[in-house]
Amino acid sequence: MRTARCTSYGPPGGIEIAETDDLTPGPGEVLVEVHAAAVNYPDVLVAADRYQISAPLPFTPGSEFAGVVAARGAGVSGPPEGTAVAGAVFTGAFAEQVVAPVAALRPIPDGLDMVHAAAFHVTYQTAYHALVTVGGATAGEWAAVLGAAGGVGSAAVDVATRLGVRVVAAASSKERLDVALGLGAERGIDYTKEELKVRVRELTGGGGAHLVIDPVGGDHAEAAFRALCRGGRFVTVGYADGRIPRIPLNLVLLKNATVRGFEARMMREEAPEAVAAAQRALAAMVRDGMRPLVSRVHPLSEVASALTAVAERRTTGKVVLDMTRT
Template sequence: MKAVLCSQFCGPDDLVLTDIPDPVAGPGEAVIAIKSAALNFFDLLMIQGKYQVKPPFPFSPAAEIAGVIESVGAGVTDLKPGDRVAASIGHNGAREKVAVATTQIVKIPDNLDFDRAAGVIVIYGTALHALQDRADPKPGETLAVFGAAGGTGLAACELGKVLGLKVIACASSDEKLAFAKQHGAELTINYAKEDLKEALKRIGGDKGIDIVFDPVGGSFAEAGVRASAWKGRFLVIGFAGGEIPKIPLNLALLKGCDIRGVFWGAYMKRDPKDGRANLEKLMQWAADGKISSHVDRTFPLAQTTDALKVLAGRQAMGKVILHP
């Protein structure tokens, strides 16, 4: 079968498309014939050796997959060949087939296509865990989303609306903000045109912002904490801006606010039952049209390098999908 392999820490241009043996399902596993594999920004960091997870070489990028069960291993009774499924596998999605533990697999509704199913897992899983499980949201509260047109940011905008929050999209261009407004945002801030801290203060008023969702990091983080309401919640999602910020802790004292970490991957390992229930809920919401799982563009497996460059250039609004 074909696979895109990273054999040493490298950039997208150094990935190699090659043939590797077909996988065999072990006990408690199923082999999935991959129809769609979704890429994320952390795939770039992973192949460069800059991510907290460093798989053994050689590995393939792409953590999210959707496809059809081809075979099952010993002891598997809840899945059968032909079932339409999706899974979060951490890496190795940029290939034609993969063997996956059945505990990582969820079935997908018949009316949900493979591209959107693959794109739901990480970004919506992260956003739902952040907003539902970590933020303790109350209907009508304000939610400021940084990087609102990116994958996780867009998911937060949509899920914020589903959860009854007043969503404030923050992004670097009017085009991105218009896109976020189509996906649940009520108000917008262009932080390329105005100071983010002042804009949040203007919108939040004396009360401040109840929930800040930050997948960007860098200088934006401190602005978000400074804009937080009394008993506000600042959600640390990631550092797509490249810089891990250092927050003056006196701000948390003065605001009486919480700085809450959101590590979806660890949550899925530590609390797999609730994590799986969240994914099943999201798949149904996607099938019902409550969330868009918007696909920005698709690429054949042979063009994985080009797909990763779209992410590196911050060009994607929604998901970038590979078709093995």
């Protein structure tokens, strides 16, 4: 099979395509013929050995995929061979085959093709949990979403507006803000030109945001935190900026604010009932017409350039590798 291979840590340009033996599922595992795999910013960090968990070399990068069950390992009773599934693994998705624990697989919501299914699971689950499970968002509240045109950010805008949450989108250009406004955000802030703290307060009527969703980090995190209303909630999701923020605890005290984090792997292990509830809610939204924003589709041979574009934040929504393209 064809697979992307990372043989040394570093920038995405060092990832190459190789021919390797077909995979065999072990006990409790499922072999999936991958049709599409989404490119996420953590894939860039894993390739550079800058993620919280290190992947031993050599490895196949990629976490999010959609495809068809090809074989089942010992002890696995379902899903049957030929079933369309989506799933997530730590590494291994950027290949024509992936082996995953059966618990890591999910049915594809009706209405999604393989490309959109690959782009859906991780970012939309992250967005929903950050907003609802962790963030406690309710209809009528104001949520400030940073990186609002990126993968998680655009999903957060999409889900929030469908829940009746009013969104102030923050992004790095007018073009990227237009993407967020097209997904339902009521207001937009270009944080390369406008003061985030001041503008969030102005655009929410002076009181500030009830909730901040931050997949960006860096200097914008503290500014967004300062834009919270008293008793507001700040959810940290990731650090696309490349810098982990340091928010002074006295601000948390003075605002009587809550700071929480969201990490998908731990949510699956610690709160399976919340994961199931999110899946039901998101499936209903898909039935109502929700689709992930996919801005680029590449063949597997262009994996290095796809990862580079994501690393340099030159994309909007999701970038997907289509294994059926050459």
